[in-house]
Amino acid sequence: MRTVQTVMSKKVIKVRSDTLIFDAIAPMVDHSVSVVFVVDHGGKLVGVVTEPDVLKALLVAEADQQTVVDYMSKNVMTCHPDDDLLSAAQTLAKHQIGSLPVINNDEKLVGLIRLSDITRYARYIRAELKKIGKL
Numbered sequence: 083m084r085t086v087q088t089v090m091s092k093k094v095i096k097v098r099s100d101t102l103i104f105d106a107i108a109p110m111v112d113h114s115v116s117v118v119f120v121v122d123h124g125g126k127l128v129g130v131v132t133e134p135d136v137l138k139a140l141l142v143a144e145a146d147q148q149t150v151v152d153y154m155s156k157n158v159m160t161c162h163p164d165d166d167l168l169s170a171a172q173t174l175a176k177h178q179i180g181s182l183p184v185i186n187n188d189e190k191l192v193g194l195i196r197l198s199d200i201t202r203y204a205r206y207i208r209a210e211l212k213k214i215g216k217l
Contacts (some may be wrong), residue, residue, distance in 0.1 A: 085166065086163055086170050088203065094193060103136065121140065121148075135153040163184055163192060
């Protein structure tokens with residue numbers, strides 16, 4: 083059984099829960115991502131902020147003083163490093179999402195798995211099987 087840990091990225095763009103909403107823009111732009119994950123002071127995943135969340139804040143006069151907590155989605159689908167890779171792929175496909183944050187047993191954010199990671203891994207496995215004559 084292949085696990086999420088096999089292909090997950092350990093580089094995750096995150097901000098702390100006390101980050102001002104407009105300060106969440108910089109990591110999005112700097113890393114060319116449309117999502118940043120929100121963690122508490124202990125590194126526990128508490129939410130996700132997307133580009134549309136930031137755009138909503140632009141329409142609120144007092145948003146300059148509001149934090150990401152005021153705009154983030156709190157119900158975030160996650161997976162664990164030891165979860166089956168196929169199960170993670172099915173979750174991504176079923177919910178039509180591009181990535182899942184990976185959390186450990188303490189709910190700390192430890193990685194990210196993207197549909198593109200799984201696709202790349204499947205391509206690699208297929209090529210290896212061809213090399214040894216199993217396809």
